[in-house]
Amino acid sequence: MTRYVxxxxxxxxxxxxxxxxxxxxxxxxxxxxxxxxxVANARNLDxxxxxxxxxTTAHVLADRQLGSPPQIEALNGLESLVTITIGGNxxxxxxxxxxxxxFGPLAPILPVTGALLNGATRERALDHVEGALRAVGAAVRERAPHARVLFVxxxxxxxxxxxRAGRLPDHVADLARHVAAELERHTAAAAAATGCEIVRAGQASRDHHPWSARPWTVGAGLLLPWRPWPWHPNAAGMAAVADLILAQLGEPEANSRD
Incomplete structure (x- = not known):
């Protein structure tokens, strides 16, 4: 069975x-x-x-997360497929x-949330994310030299x-659009620079935002354990991303299920 991380x-x-x-x-x-x-179920992958x-990218490369080791330590060099979705945090x-x-109207004036909604602060973070993504791509290519590596x-x-994005103020929605567009751009550039592939889930889902007829993501709401988190994919979104990855991988080789 083929190894997928x-x-x-x-x-x-x-x-x-x-x-x-x-x-x-x-x-x-x-x-x-x-x-x-x-993806693993569709292709019988391990x-x-x-x-x-x-x-964050640091948790992929070097930092423990709530007791879990850096994610890259899962790679042992035997992988044929690695997927990476990182950078948003x-x-x-x-x-x-x-x-x-x-926090609604209070968000811009509270210390932590105010920094999140500050355009200049977001721009500084965006200035550094491509370098961090390149570091992830390079490290994965080094540790999994035989794998197809897909940034998603x-x-x-x-x-x-x-x-209108529901009850979000227009300036917040515009900031989010800018961050998303720049993150897509930097992710694609990092993939190209490190010999990885890019799966453009953002581009494929333009008509499937939370207020669309067939949403692939969830908008604002309460964080409840029996439903997808706010501002995250729903089950349809996950299935759509899996289909994009499977299409990019192409037809499996005859011996890939041995």
Whole structure:
């Protein structure tokens, strides 16, 4: 069976999409129906899923996360496939949306949430994220030299410009759109620079934002254990990302199920 390692944050883990992975850390929010599991099931791959909600590029490369080792330590050089969805927490993408929806008009004036909603602060974070993503790509290529390495960018969370995003103020929605667009751009550039591939989930999901007829992501709401987290993929979104990855992988080789 072919080894597949999935790295990334909650946008790959799928918190709130039931059922959770038996035996996985509760804080990881790892769903048994996240895109890594769907891809692995479709191709009969030996999955090692170390995705973890709240992860940053530092948690992939060097930092422990709530007792779990850096994600890259899951790689042993025998992989044929590695997927990576990371960077959003580095630039405060979902955190800024969560802050705005939870704290409303108070968000810009509270110390922590105010920093998340500050455009200049987000721009400084964006200035550094491509270098961090390149470091992830290079490290994965080094540790898994025989693998196809796929960066998978983030599903769309905002409707098109000029369209109201529920109760979010327009300036917050515009900031989120900018952060998302820049994160997509930097992820693609980092993939190209490190010999990795890019799966453009953001581009494929433009018409599947939370206010669309067929949403692949969830908008604002309460954090409840029996449903997908706010500002995260739903089950349809995870299935769509899995389909994108499977399409990019192409038809399996005749001996890939041996």
């Amino acid at each position: 999935a790295l990334g944050s909650s946008m790959a883990a799928g918190p709130g999409i039931r059922p959770t992975v038996a035996g996985s850390p509760f804080a990881a929010g790892r769903s048994a129906r996240n895109y890594p599991h769907l 999955l090692v899923d170390v995705t973890f909600s709240g992860a 580095d630039v405060g993408y979902v955190p800024l949306l969560s802050a705005a929806s939870l 960018d983030y599903l769309t969370l905002m409707p098109p410009a000029g369209t």
